[in-house]
Amino acid sequence: MEKLLQVKDLKVSFHSYAGEVQSVRGVSFDVGVGEAVAIVGESGCGKSVTAKTIMGLIQTPPGEIKAGSEILFEGTNILAMTEKEWAQYRGASCSIVFQDALAALNPTLTVGRQIAEKVMLHTKVSKADAYKEAERLLTLVGIPNPAKRVKQYPHEFSGGMRQRVMIAIALACQPKLLIADEPTTALDVTIQADIIDLLKDLQQQLNMAVILITHDLGIVADVAKKIVVMYSGKVVEKGSNTDIFYRSKHPYTQALLRAVPRLDADENQELESIEGTPPNLIAPPVGCPFSTRCKECMNICQTQEPPEYEFEDGHICRCWLYHEFAQGNKEA
């Protein structure tokens, strides 16, 4: 598959009064053309910061993108772009859908205007055509009666409909990459399922790459073919969805899968809790970031960072358990 986006050794820090918060500490992954990738992790693991960096939304200062980080979009390093190039790229090549649609939409402008605004910014069209495009986009995301809806304000929409409007804005100008940052966290389950179905349909229909950022492993099972698991600013495991769900290697991924009850489990299974809390990123632990909570922690885990081990094609895990000396302790 042709590569659309390559993130290479991305490091992002924020300077605060308490010290330097190292939110993202060396993240690498690829997204192919038209591919759906999920980034999964708990709050504070750096998944949203990664997404915002790809969109060029990190404010510097207080943020700082460390030297050596590279993000290649169709082969160009976007981190080296000028402000003018960024403005071209943002929205037209790559769009983002935020978690809280009510906060992301402007309450004083009609929905139609907010969509048309973006269309007019990136393409030379008349106002009337831009509004027509807005109507087409609303239909595309499944909002009934678009001719009436374009004239309405965000408060006249329900939560799920607002999120559809956000997606419509993101889809304007046919971006090649859509980033959805926890798009369903604030929604009810039935509406969540609708939005996830919509994203999946659009990805296949428009052959658009999607990065889905979430803390819920359940919702990515159906959508993403590739999954990146992050923990305290690092990628601990990545692979295809079957690699992650059926052959997960990292103790964190395994524990995460056992920490959520399954609706289709017959007997009440025991939930595995991951004791402790994620580490403080002002002073991240030496060695493996998960070592403080890991049940299989070894001496080396607390002193040296584990390297990447590759299993099947593209299934990568950072854990000392897969070092040849540790093989005796655990079956690979």
Next chain:
Amino acid sequence: MSEKILEVKNLKKYFKSGKGTLKAVDDVSFFINKGETLGVVGESGCGKTTTGRTCIGILDKTEGQVLYKGKDVHSLKGADKKAFTKEVQIIFQDPYSSLDPKMRVHDIIAEGLRAHKMCATKEQERAKVQELLTTVGLNAEHATRYVHEFSGGQRQRIGIARALAVEPEFIVCDEPISALDVSIQAQIVNLLIRLQKEKGLTYMFIAHDLSMVKHISDRVAVMYLGTVAEITDSNSLYRNPLHPYTQALLSAIPIPDPEVEEKKERIKLIGELPSPIDPPAGCRFKGRCKYATDICDKERPELREVETGHYVACHMVK
């Protein structure tokens, strides 16, 4: 296990708003047996939190009755009322806004102990607070700290310690895990299950996460727009859901397994949740239900027992 600790009969709770009467809870009946967990699920705005709060007397009722051990909760007075507040506690959803930031953890937990004069001396009080902190998995020295020094999961543990302080029998858990991360959710749920076994507690567990509710509950009540759609034990709710709303809700829950997800048929709901202000007459669900017929427009379905212990409110279920 058949002793009913809480019995709710035709409970109604209306709020007056500028646009009309908001019928948050409209004719709800159920009971909770001693020592069991009743899960209450539903989407936002279905009245599950209002039901929980009305059941323990935080909110006044509009109509109907809530009986706790046979006594009407809303007409308790004097010593009875005091005894009731000791036996019944609540754990709130948001561990940030439900704990006073100006109080030390010790005072937060000891407030109930003092109100009920449960400790004769300061020494006893300190020992009791430290014991509670250890029970919920915190350290005894955390007692002198303030709430802002704790993470979300730890705060929820403080909330649980506060509820446990007065040695209650019945605890309403109002979405205690919704604000927490996945790995922390399991910690809190395991803690609640352990405490129930050790102390013989009865829970009313309110949540929107159906898979977690199924995991923790003996029986589950599904609410829709102020009414109970279905009540049954948690395994048969998953295996044999009868109400069309329950079926749709279950089919929307994502399962962390790509193969199962691919094969799964999802039942899509038509339209959107109607407003609880002047809700539709007849069956509340009829506008979104593909089985709806004339009778659903005219008559409101009663909650009927269709199998032993399996109650459903739908005209179409025989």
